[in-house]
Amino acid sequence: MLSFNGLVAVCVIYVMGLFGVAFLAERRAMEGKARWLNSPFTYTLSLSIYATAWTFYGAVGNAARSGLEFLTIYLGPTLVFMGWFWLLRKMVRIGRAQRITSIADMISSRYGKSGALAALVTVLAVLGTTPYIALQLQSVTLSFAVFAQPGTPGAPDAEQTAIWVAAGLALFTIVFGTRSLDLNERHPGLVSAIALEAIVKLAALLAVGVFVVWGVADGPSDMLSRIEASPVADAPWNGARWVGLTALAAAAILCLPRMFQVLVVENSDERHLVTAGWAFPAYMMLISLFVVPIAVIGLELSPPDANPDLFVLTVPLGLGQDGLALLVFLGGFSAATSMVIVAALALSTMVSNHIIMPVWLRLTRHDDPMSGDMRRVALTARRMSIVAVLFLGLLYYRLSGGADALAAIGLIAFLGVAQILPALLGGILWRGATRVGAALGIGIGFAIWAWLLLIPNVAETGGVMPAMIQAGPFGVGWLSPQTPLGLQATDPLLTAMILSLGLNTLLFILGSLFSFPSPLERLQGAQFVNVYDHSRPLYGWQGAAGTADDLLIMAQRILGAGRAGRLFQAAALVQGRTADLPEPTPDFLERLERELAGSVGAATAHAMVAQITGGASVSVRDLLAVADETAQIMEYSTQLEAKSSELVQTAARLREANAKLTELSVQKDAFLSQISHELRTPMTSIRAFSEILMQSDPLDDAARARFSRIIHDESMRLTRLLDDLLDLSVLENGHVTLHEGDVRLRDVLDRAIHAAGAQADDGPMRIVRDRAAEDVALWTDPDRLTQVFINLISNAQKYCDADQPELAIVVHAPPGRVEIEFADNGSGIPVRQQTLIFEKFARADTARGAPGAGLGLAISLEIMSRLGGGLTYVPGVQGTRFRVRLPARALRVA
Amino acid sequence: MAQRLFLERRTYRRNRLQDAARLLPILGFVLIFAPIFIRGTEAMPGAEGAPGLGDWLVYYFVVWVVLIILTALVSHALIRVSPDSAPVSDPTEDGG
Numbered sequence: 001m002l003s004f005n006g007l008v009a010v011c012v013i014y015v016m017g018l019f020g021v022a023f024l025a026e027r028r029a030m031e032g033k034a035r036w037l038n039s040p041f042t043y044t045l046s047l048s049i050y051a052t053a054w055t056f057y058g059a060v061g062n063a064a065r066s067g068l069e070f071l072t073i074y075l076g077p078t079l080v081f082m083g084w085f086w087l088l089r090k091m092v093r094i095g096r097a098q099r100i101t102s103i104a105d106m107i108s109s110r111y112g113k114s115g116a117l118a119a120l121v122t123v124l125a126v127l128g129t130t131p132y133i134a135l136q137l138q139s140v141t142l143s144f145a146v147f148a149q150p151g152t153p154g155a156p157d158a159e160q161t162a163i164w165v166a167a168g169l170a171l172f173t174i175v176f177g178t179r180s181l182d183l184n185e186r187h188p189g190l191v192s193a194i195a196l197e198a199i200v201k202l203a204a205l206l207a208v209g210v211f212v213v214w215g216v217a218d219g220p221s222d223m224l225s226r227i228e229a230s231p232v233a234d235a236p237w238n239g240a241r242w243v244g245l246t247a248l249a250a251a252a253i254l255c256l257p258r259m260f261q262v263l264v265v266e267n268s269d270e271r272h273l274v275t276a277g278w279a280f281p282a283y284m285m286l287i288s289l290f291v292v293p294i295a296v297i298g299l300e301l302s303p304p305d306a307n308p309d310l311f312v313l314t315v316p317l318g319l320g321q322d323g324l325a326l327l328v329f330l331g332g333f334s335a336a337t338s339m340v341i342v343a344a345l346a347l348s349t350m351v352s353n354h355i356i357m358p359v360w361l362r363l364t365r366h367d368d369p370m371s372g373d374m375r376r377v378a379l380t381a382r383r384m385s386i387v388a389v390l391f392l393g394l395l396y397y398r399l400s401g402g403a404d405a406l407a408a409i410g411l412i413a414f415l416g417v418a419q420i421l422p423a424l425l426g427g428i429l430w431r432g433a434t435r436v437g438a439a440l441g442i443g444i445g446f447a448i449w450a451w452l453l454l455i456p457n458v459a460e461t462g463g464v465m466p467a468m469i470q471a472g473p474f475g476v477g478w479l480s481p482q483t484p485l486g487l488q489a490t491d492p493l494l495t496a497m498i499l500s501l502g503l504n505t506l507l508f509i510l511g512s513l514f515s516f517p518s519p520l521e522r523l524q525g526a527q528f529v530n531v532y533d534h535s536r537p538l539y540g541w542q543g544a545a546g547t548a549d550d551l552l553i554m555a556q557r558i559l560g561a562g563r564a565g566r567l568f569q570a571a572a573l574v575q576g577r578t579a580d581l582p583e584p585t586p587d588f589l590e591r592l593e594r595e596l597a598g599s600v601g602a603a604t605a606h607a608m609v610a611q612i613t614g615g616a617s618v619s620v621r622d623l624l625a626v627a628d629e630t631a632q633i634m635e636y637s638t639q640l641e642a643k644s645s646e647l648v649q650t651a652a653r654l655r656e657a658n659a660k661l662t663e664l665s666v667q668k669d670a671f672l673s674q675i676s677h678e679l680r681t682p683m684t685s686i687r688a689f690s691e692i693l694m695q696s697d698p699l700d701d702a703a704r705a706r707f708s709r710i711i712h713d714e715s716m717r718l719t720r721l722l723d724d725l726l727d728l729s730v731l732e733n734g735h736v737t738l739h740e741g742d743v744r745l746r747d748v749l750d751r752a753i754h755a756a757g758a759q760a761d762d763g764p765m766r767i768v769r770d771r772a773a774e775d776v777a778l779w780t781d782p783d784r785l786t787q788v789f790i791n792l793i794s795n796a797q798k799y800c801d802a803d804q805p806e807l808a809i810v811v812h813a814p815p816g817r818v819e820i821e822f823a824d825n826g827s828g829i830p831v832r833q834q835t836l837i838f839e840k841f842a843r844a845d846t847a848r849g850a851p852g853a854g855l856g857l858a859i860s861l862e863i864m865s866r867l868g869g870g871l872t873y874v875p876g877v878q879g880t881r882f883r884v885r886l887p888a889r890a891l892r893v894a
Numbered sequence: 895m896a897q898r899l900f901l902e903r904r905t906y907r908r909n910r911l912q913d914a915a916r917l918l919p920i921l922g923f924v925l926i927f928a929p930i931f932i933r934g935t936e937a938m939p940g941a942e943g944a945p946g947l948g949d950w951l952v953y954y955f956v957v958w959v960v961l962i963i964l965t966a967l968v969s970h971a972l973i974r975v976s977p978d979s980a981p982v983s984d985p986t987e988d989g990g
Contacts, residue, residue, distance in 0.1 A: 068950060075926050075958075078922065079926070082922050083916065083918065085972070086915070224948040227947055227948040228948045232947060233947040233948070242927070243930065274973050278963075278965040278966035279966075281962050285955065
C-alpha cells in the first residue's frame with residue numbers, strides 16, 4: 001500500500017504539473033498561439049467544475065442510499081444545455097455585450113446597475129458557497145484519511161491537510177486568477193488547468209467503472225443482474241423529489257457563481273455552445289455511467305458500516321488496485337480543487353467589485369474606477385477576497401469538525417443560489433421586470449432559505465441546535481424551520497424549495513408589476529431582452545495579432561500615423577518584440593487608453609479599446625460617460641470660441657492703433673519738415689544780411705539800417721514762431737495753467753481789437769459790433785480768450801480779399817452757452833481746405849504771400865478746448881465765418 | 895419591423911432548425927419525467943414483469959444518449975446553415 005508520504009509526494013507532483021500547465025497556457029495565450037484554449041472542448045471541459053468532489057464521491061454514496069436519484073443532478077443541467085440555443089446563448093451574448101464579470105454583476109446590470117442588489121446577490125453567493133468549499137476540503141481530507149489507515153507510516157492530521165490544501169488553492173487562484181485585471185476577465189492558465197483536471201476525474205471514474213464491470217463483475221449483463229439483486233434496487237422512489245431535484249439542478253447550473261464564471265465570463269466564442277450543448281451532457285453521462293455499478297459492488301464487498309461516499313476509493317483499494325486508487329484519489333482531488341479555485345475566483349470578483357470597492361470608493365471619494373491606482377486597489381481587494389473566501393471555507397470546515405451534516409450542504413447550496421433564478425430569467429426574458437421586484441423576490445427567497453435550511457444546517461453542523469430554532473422564535477410553532485407554516489414536512493428540502501422559490505417568484509412578479517423602473521433600468525432591460533438586436537456575436541478570441549492590428553488602425557485614426565507608430569514600437573520594444581506588433585497586455589492597453597484619452601476623452605477611449613479587445617458593445621454607462629465628456633469638450637470649445645472672438649476684437653483695435661500711429665508718424669514727419677522750413681527761411685535771410693554787414697565795409701548807413709531792420713524783423717518772426725510752437729506744445733500737453741476770473745465779453749473784445757490794431761473806425765477794415773449784446777459776464781481766462789480773438793481778427797485782416805473789408809462780430813447767448821461769430825465779407829475758404837485749416841502749418845491758398853506760420857488757428861482751437869468751449873468754421877455762408885463757443889459753466893449773467 | 899411572409903428556402907430551413915433546437919428540451923422533459931407516472935411512487939420489487947432498477951437505468955442512459963445525439967445533430971446543422979456566423983437570431987424570438 002502506498003505510504004502517506006508517497007501520496008503527498010504524488011499530490012505535490014500533480015499540483016506542480018497543474019501549475020506548469022497553467023503557466024504554459026498563460027504564456028502561449030500571451031503569444032496568441034494557444035489554439036487549444038480557443039477550442040470548444042476546452043470550454044466544455046472547464047464546465048465540468050459542476051462535478052465537484054461532492055458528486056465525484058457523493059454520487060456513488062447517493063446511489064447506494066437512494067438508487068437513481070443522483071441522476072437528477074446531471075439530468076437537470078442536461079436539459080438546460082440541450083436548450084442552449086434558447087437560453088444559454090442569450091446569457092453568453094449578454095455577458096459579452098455588457099462586459100459582465102459575475103452573476104451579481106449580471107443581476108445588478110440588468111436592474112439599472114443597482115449596487116444594493118449586487119451586494120445582496122454577493123452575500124447570498126458567499127453564504128451558499130462557503131459551506132460548499134468546506135465540503136470540498138472535507139472530501140480531500142477524508143480521501144487522505146482513507147489512504148492513511150492505521151499502521152500507515154506518517155499518519156495524517158486532517159486539520160493540517162485541510163490547511164495546506166486551502167493555502168495551496170489560495171496561492172493557485174491568486175497566481176492565475178489575479179495576475180492582472182484583464183479587460184475580459186478571462187484566465188487562460190486557470191481554464192487550462194481545470195480542463196486537465198476534468199480529464200483526470202473523468203478518467204478516474206471511467207477506470208474504476210470499467211474495473212468494476214469487467215474486472216469484478218462479469219460484463220454488463222452480469223452487472224445488471226447484480227444490480228437487480230442488490231439492496232440499491234429496493235431504494236425508495238419519490239417522483240416529486242425526482243422532479244424537484246432535476247429542476248433544482250437545472251436552476252443551479254445557471255445560477256452557481258462558479259458555473260456562471262466558466263459558462264459566461266470565460267466564454268471566448270459563442271459557437272462553443274454548439275459543442276458544449278451536446279458534449280457537456282455527454283461528459284455528465286459518462287461521469288454517471290458507472291455510478292450505480294460501483295455502488296452495487298461497493299455494497300457487496302464492503303462491511304455494512306462502510307461509508308458509501310468513499311466506495312469509489314475503497315473498492316479499488318480493497319481489491320489491491322493501488323494504482324487505480326491513486327488515480328481515483330487524484331480524480332477526487334481534481335474535482336475538489338477545480339471547484340474551489342473557480343468558486344474562490346468568482347466570489348472574490350463579486351466581493352471585491354460589489355462590496356469592497358464601493359465601500360472603498362465611498363471612503364476615499366475617488367470617482368474614476370478605471371484609473372491606474374484604482375486597478376491596483378481592485379487587484380489587492382480581489383486577492384484579499386480570495387484568501388478571505390478560502391479562510392471562511394476552512395473555518396466552516398474546522399467548526400463543523402467534519403460532520404456528516406456537511407454532506408447535505410450540496411443541495412442546500414443549490415437552492416440558495418437558485419433564489420437568483422427568477423430575477424435572472426425574468427431579467428433576460430421580460431422587459432417588465434424591475435429592480436423592486438428583483439430585490440423583493442431575492443430577499444424573501446434568501447430569508448426563507450436561510451431560515452428553513454441554512455441556519456438549521458449550520459446549527460446542526462456546529463452541533464448546537466438552539467431552542468429558538470427548534471421550537472420557532474418566541475415559541476411560535478409555525479415559524480420553526482422544522483414545521484414551517486405548521487406543515488409536518490417530510491422532505492425539508494422540497495418544502496423549503498417550494499416555499500422559497502414560490503414566494504420569490506410571486507413577489508418578483510408582483511413587485512415588477514406594481515413598481516416603475518428608472519430610465520436606466522428600462523434601457524438596460526431593453527438591452528438585455530433584445531440583446532440580439534444590439535450586439536454582434538463574439539467569434540473567438542482573435543488572439544494577439546488580430547487585436548493588435550485593429551488597435552493600431554484605430555490608434556492611427558485618432559493619434560495620427562506617426563505618433564501611433566511610435567507608441568506601438570515603444571511598447572513592442574518593452575515587450576521584447578522588435579519587429580512585431582506589441583501584445584495587447586493590460587499594461588499596454590492601459591497606456592494606449594491614456595494616450596487616446598488625451599484626444600477623445602477617457603470614457604470614449606475606454607469604450608473603443610474595450611470594443612476591439614473584448615467585442616463588447618457600448619453600454620449605457622459608457623454612453624453616459626461619453627456624453628458627459630462631450631459636454632465638457634463643447635464647453636471648452638465654447639470658451640475657446642469666446643476667447644478667439646475676443647482676440648479678433650483686440651487685433652482689430654491693434655490695427656486701428658497702428659494705423660493711427662502710422663498716420664501720426666506721417667504727420668510728425670510733415671510737421672518736422674514744415675517746421676525746419678519755417679525756421680530756415682528767416683535764418684537764411686538773417687545769415688545773408690549779417691554776412692553782407694560783415695563783408696562790405698563801404699556800406700552806407702541807410703543800407704546798414706535797412707539790413708539791420710530786416711535782421712531784426714526776421715529775428716522777431718523767428719521768436720514769434722518759437723513762441724507759438726512753445727505755446728502750442730504747452731497747450732497740447734495740457735500743461736497750461738488757466739487764470740480764470742470774472743470778465744466781461746465786451747472788455748475782452750475791446751482788448752483784442754485794440755491789440756490787433758483794427759480800430760473800429762479808422763482801420764482799413766471796418767468792424768461791426770453790437771456793444772449791447774456783448775455785455776455778457778464770463779468766468780474764463782481773459783488773456784487766453786483775448787489771444788483767440790486776436791488771432792481771428794488778424795486772420796480776417798490778413799486774408800479778407802473784399803474791396804471794402806468788413807468784419808462783423810455777433811454775439812448770441814442761447815441758454816447754457818455763449819457764441820461769438822466772426823464773419824467777414826471776403827470770398828471765404830474753399831470747401832476742400834475747410835477741414836485742414838485747424839491743422840498746424842496749414843494755410844489756405846488765399847493766404848499765400850501773407851506772413852504767418854499757420855499755427856494761429858491750431859493754437860486757438862487748443863485754447864478753446866482747454867477753456868471747455870469750441871472753435872468751428874461755419875461753412876455754407878458768404879465770406880469766412882468762425883464761431884467761438886463758450887460753455888455754460890463759464891457763463892455768469894450779470 | 896415588417897416581416898416577409900415568404901422566406902428563402904435556406905432561411906426557412908434555418909428557422910425550422912431553430913424551432914427544433916428550442917423544442918428539444920421539451921422532448922427531454924417528457925422522456926425524463928415520463929417514468930414518474932409509469933413507475934408510480936412505490937417500488938414494487940415483487941411484481942412480476944415490472945421493470946426493475948437495472949431496466950430503468952438502461953432506459954435513462956439510452957434516453958440520455960439519444961438526447962445527446964439529437965442535440966449534436968441539430969446544433970451542428972444550425973451551424974452549417976449559417977457557416978459564417980453563429981446561428982442568426984430571427985426577430986420573432988426576442989419576445990421571449
